[in-house]
Amino acid sequence: MIYLDSAATTLQKPSAVRRAVSRALVEQTSPGRGGHSASMRAAETAYACREAVARLLKVSAPEQVVFTYNATYALNMAIKSLVGPGDRVVVSSFEHNSVIRPLQAIGAEIVVAHSALFRPETAVLAFEAAIQAGTKLVVLNHVSNVFGYILPAAEIAALCRAQGVPLMIDASQSAGVLEIDAAALDADFIAMPGHKGLYGPQGTGVLICKDTPQRTIIEGGTGSDALHREMPDTLPDRLEAGTPNMPGIRGLLEGVRFVKRRTTAEILCHERNLLRRLIEGLGVIPGVRLYAAAAADLRHQTGVLSLNLEGIDCETVAGALSAREIAVRAGLHCAPLAHEAAGTLDTGTVRVSVSAFNTRKEIDRFLCIFEQTAKKLRKSEI
Secondary structure, eight states: OEEOBTTTOOOSOOHHHHHHHHHHHHHOOOTTSOSSHHHHHHHHHHHHHHHHHHHHHTOSOGGGEEEESSHHHHHHHHHHHHOOTTOEEEEETTOOHHHHHHHHHHTOEEEEEOOOTTOHHHHHHHHHHHOOTTEEEEEEESBOTTTOBBOOHHHHHHHHHHHTOOEEEEOTTTBTTBOOOHHHHOOSEEEEESSSTTOOOTTOEEEEESSOOSOOSOOOOOSSOTTOSSOOSSTTGGGOOSOOOHHHHHHHHHHHHHHHHHOHHHHHHHHHHHHHHHHHHHTTSTTEEEEOOOTTOOTTBOSEEEEEETTBOHHHHHHHHHHTTEEOEEEOTTOHHHHHHHTOTTTOEEEEEOOTTOOHHHHHHHHHHHHHHHHHHHHHHO
């Protein structure tokens, strides 16, 4: 199979990740749950992973790195620590349902800063107009999971600082691909999964917290401060109730180390080289509509590409490719706001997304199969 669905989950992992998960199952238990060697090894692994994430993302202290079970969990924790019913929250045009649904459930006033695809200057202007007195929170999807569009995080963070408004960044598609300087961004929260660009296992995620939240959404044992009925008032324990996913955390540690060795700059360059080949190859196939920046200028796009085949349902296209052992994703990708911004809400898109493990040979094979598939599908529609 040629796997081109890494925006959902990076299927190919460094071999060290697989070995680490297996070792954790037999060598360690849970941190803070005993003075024996199995528990102590778990504590050492957890702290090493916090340190590795902090170094990669330029976080001020490892204690600000909170482990979660995915980005959705992290986003919910951040949103529900700050937002109440009726609070005004400004979001981008490209937010995932992991942001919109919690806000909707709370009963927040959701204000969309509408802007155009691949035009970051319009996003800055939209946020500047939308951030008004009384805004409780600003949420920014750093990179669109549908289009790979990189939004101007530094500029919007500066707007939030100037207005004194908390900022939460969804780094689900940017962590491990773009250089993130958490200290410079000074966002109140940065949420990310472990299983995408950080090449860790599913069931892992991270929430970077600038300060200790007052509200919590889950309470329980932390392996510390057991005498008190309230959750500890320091990070990371305040937000880490219950037994952690230590096999996942140990695997995530190796994934982060892989990214650090390879460097985000090299990974981004590799993805863009493959993306450029995709844009050039798909662009000459009759009936293909690409939602992409120009192949010669990919400054505002990562290795995620959405497309449609004229007259053919996107799910039909993806199904036909799957029959040829090509893994892509089709539909709305849990991000209807992004499709509304791009004019694809009624059709959805076929999404092709690459990782550090894809090759030029795979892309060329995909292009050949896609062209054959497109001809067959279009012929059957005539």
